[in-house]
Amino acid sequence: MADQTTEKGLYIHVPFCKSQCIYCGFDRIFKYQLADNYIDALDIEASLIGDERRVSTVYIGGGTPSSLSAKQLDRLLSVVDKHFDISNLVEYTIECNPDDVGEEFTAVAKAHGINRISMGVQSLNDEVLRLMHRRHSATRVHQAINQLISAGIDNISVDLIYGLPKSWNYNFIDEVDKFISLGISHLSAYALSYEEGTPLARMHKSGRVEKLSDDEAAEQYQTLTERMSQGSFDHYEISNFARGNKFSRHNTLYWQRKPYFGLGPAACAFDGKHRYSNTPDVAQYIDLLNNRKSPAQAELLTxxxxxxxxxxxxxxxxxxxxxxxxxxxxxxxxxxxxxxxxxxxxxxxxxxxxxxxxxxxxxxxxxxxxxxxxxx
Ligand code: SF4
Structure with missing residues (x-):
């Protein structure tokens, strides 16, 4: 176990997605032809950071890290093995889409010591998934979870979105109960937001979807917290619930203002005094690193x-x-x-x-x- 003084995280951002969810305002792109160059650039970025390379948690997020090919994912995880001391790691998480979980993905994750999965589920209602433009179905979620558990990765977190548009008629209580019965150890819940520039914001502007009122969204949040508590989940952070003490060690570093490295386009890092933000532009990120230049801008905190x-x-x-x-x-x-x-x-x-x-x-x-x- 890492002691309190050696706690430091590593976040790696994978900026690729196979499809666009209608509510998404994250930095991600669909140009997979850049993926190999991006991994080479990650390798260079990791070689340029300081001497202290011991980390207690690793989090591979995105985007959709699982959408890389098995070979690319293996190369990316080898960058972690090559440049960081992970001998005291307490948690190694990768985000995935249920559709990508197969034998190859599971084998690569296991080979590199990944012990926690964060799965973008969002809903277990097929019609809602279709309306969100998610590429997986509810059945795939069950299959993916079973496959991961059989492979010995049983620390599984899923995301759920609440506060969906009014016309998307579904029973929220049923939805929460289905999530609880998935056999997961962690759930992160997010209120749907209508971020400028997203397809959802455009649909709202043109009157194709009607927002849930703040009171209705608050009611759903209340329902969620009650049901999760009945399901033996500890509500340890405003959006996060854990069962069996499986809270997110990595995100806890953020909430406790502990330091972390950040690699990849749009990644952020923190050293206790400065916040660093990498350029979100993937081509520019690759270009800067090919010229051995830092992709980060530093901000000294007042x-x-x-x-x-x-x-x-x-x-x-x-x-x-x-x-x-x-x-x-x-x-x-x-x-x-x-x-x-x-x-x-x-x-x-x-x-x-x-x-x-x-x-x-x-x-x-x-x-x-x-x-x-x-x-x-
Ligand atoms: S998978 Fe995640 S990052 Fe990719 S488009 Fe959907 S919400 Fe955005």
């Missing part, structure tokens, strides 16, 4: 930024806002926090112990509003 991050990230988790982290900032920040949070203590939103201030779970749905009131 004390205001750090305070806001401590509040925003802490408010999202059951653990809460870390008072020790806040005390490392000038005293005026703790004073500001006390003054701005008084109303929320008085009204029973917050509780606290020696080390943490916690937002009660029943108010997590309005955490954004409270966060904004406390920000400097």
């Amino acid at each position: 004390d205001d930024d750090i305070f806001n991050e401590i509040v925003m990230l802490g408010m999202r988790t059951r653990r809460g806002i870390d008072k020790e982290q806040m005390k490392r900032l000038p005293k005026k920040y703790s004073d500001h926090f006390r003054e701005k949070s008084k109303q929320f203590f008085d009204e029973g939103y917050f509780t606290e112990n020696e080390q943490f201030v916690k937002l009660r779970e029943e108010y997590w749905f309005v955490s954004d509003y409270i966060t904004r009131k406390i920000f400097v």
Whole structure:
């Protein structure tokens, strides 16, 4: 097990997808002819980072990492083996589409020590999947999960989207219960958003879909949290539920402001003082690295930024806002926090112990509003 002082994550972004989901605003492309050059560039990027290369978690995200060929995936995971010390790894996750889970994918994942899968399921209703332009079916989800479990990868997380358009008539309670009975250890739930530039936003503008009201979406979130709790899932972060203590070690690093490397187009990294963001343009990323130039832009965080991050990230988790982290900032920040949070203590939103201030779970749905009131 990695001890607290050696905790550091590695995130690798795979910017390719085989099809476009209608709600997607992520950085991903469909030009698989760039995939081999992209992996070569990753190799160069990994060779350029500093000397300390020990990591406690690895997360391969995207995009759709599983949409690479088995050979490409093997090469990509070999970049991790070659450049990083993963001898103390506590978690190694890869995102996948259920449609891509087959013998080849499972064999490559196993060979490289992957022990956790994050599967983009989103819905178990075939009609909803079709409307979202997801390329898999509900049956494929079951097959993929069975295949992974038979291969010994049983730490499986799935994504679910709630707050779907009104006209997409389906029973949300049935949907949640189907997810719970999948035999998974973790679920991440996201509210559907209508991001500018996505096909869904265009459909909304032209009147082809009607948004669920905020109250209706809040009701679904409430239903979700109740059913998940009945299904023995621990609601440990605003959007995340874990069974049997299988919470996401990697994402927990982000929420606790621990450092992480980030490789690949659009990837971000954090060293405790700076945030680094790589160019999202895949061709430019490849080009820069072929010329041994960094694809990252660095931003030095100010004390205001750090305070806001401590509040925003802490408010999202059951653990809460870390008072020790806040005390490392000038005293005026703790004073500001006390003054701005008084109303929320008085009204029973917050509780606290020696080390943490916690937002009660029943108010997590309005955490954004409270966060904004406390920000400097
Ligand atoms: S698979 Fe994920 S990254 Fe790719 S288009 Fe769909 S939502 Fe976006």
